[in-house]
Amino acid sequence: MRNINENTITAAVLDRMAECPSPRLKEIMSALVRHMHDFAREVKLTEAEWAAGIDFLTATGHKCSDKRQEFILLSDTLGLSMLVVALNHAKSAEATEATVFGPFHVQGAPQLALGDDISGGAKGEPLFVNATVRGRDGEPVADAVVDVWEADAEGFYDVQRAGLDRPQGRAVFRTDAKGRLWFRGVMPVAYPIPTDGPVGVMLKATKRHPWRPAHVHFMIQAPGYETLITHVFRGDDPYLDSDAVFGVRSSLIGNFASRPDGVAPDGSRQAGRFHTLGFEFVLEPGPH
Template identity: 80%
Template structure:
């Protein structure tokens, strides 16, 4: 491999992968090399720009920890997360659409019983969620594991608050024998994604806003069905058509109905306004549509 130049470097790198024992790894790496090299040639990448890119990716990694995933945020804001979801989670017409995972999911969230308040003291107007989880034939999906997480009235997730000793606005519940789910949280609000890292700087220099429309995250897992990772968005939110991470689907827009003080769905008497969301989730059977059915 002597005397490599801009015309011979790509085939030389591809040849170096010839003995890769994993066919899929060889396919992915070969395509990555070809597209990266073509990108550099197309834009005539300068050495200064190349170094700036390395520094940007380094800073992105340095911003990651057990509570913050800047690389997911980068993938989201470049539309790669939504593209990946679309490629791997094609749905039949009756199934609930998937959307981006986001950077704020936390494993091992607290377990709750149906009807419990998952807010953990998070600030916000009360929200009562009533949902069903069904299969494509309308059959109830009993004992489905439903992971829920959301921001508070200031647009912050619990992991963004260093002073919290316990979880807020997140929890894991299971559907009943009829596939029903109900719990209490807080009314979501629109919020900006974190802008204190390299992704925020990228948005700033490209004159993009960082806002996401109000939503609640759901991840639903049940044997025999494809895992569903999705949101329910609040109808009427000003950012539905300009979501910073391109995650909105019309089918995922729910009606968060505002009610005056009075009797809530759980039988409690509410002294202030509260909201009620009714939403039905339909799971795809595992292995029937699309390529992906695992938890990311």
């Protein structure tokens, strides 16, 4: 133990964890040590490079706040978030696919009645959403809790608006007895993820763009079913094949239809262009 070198140190660290009381923690930490050490040996990591890595992670932590999670953004842009989703949420062919949670969900969004407007004054062309939530066998899922959030026409979420004192573009609904959900929001647009922090530095250094294709977020929870966290994407978006966080799935591309004016699905007359989205969410059976 007094003459550890680059070839024997991994075994020495693993030996120190031999008495770990949690088998799962021991498995995770042991694999982490092995892969980190192999990585350092493979790239012949220098002290200056490792110091720069520590500085990067420190800056990532400093950029986090109650309204921004830079570590989630880092995980998303490295594809780790989507990998973990894929490992943990393999779906049957009938069920709606899951995708990344993202860094802009907020607990305690306003609870609205079906048909209400979630925009809260956010800029954007009107979008009327009509959706259904059902189980894998076709049964309607009544009283499901549906959390919805989206960016405005300029690509910003409410938590990115300094000084904004009210929620915009987010709400919580409950489906009706037939599993139906309908509300008004704004037409989603493509937007860049925040690049004013360490993640932005990383994207620039690796010559990657920061854009996400236009989408609306949904989180659906109901007793007896797995919680579904997903997006619905616009099919005409130029970034569908290069999403900065690797979250696009073909099955999640929705049918966004547009009209120049006329009567909207809620019976209101729209003097300008408006849009509609119909989508069916299918939940997997589960304990939650």
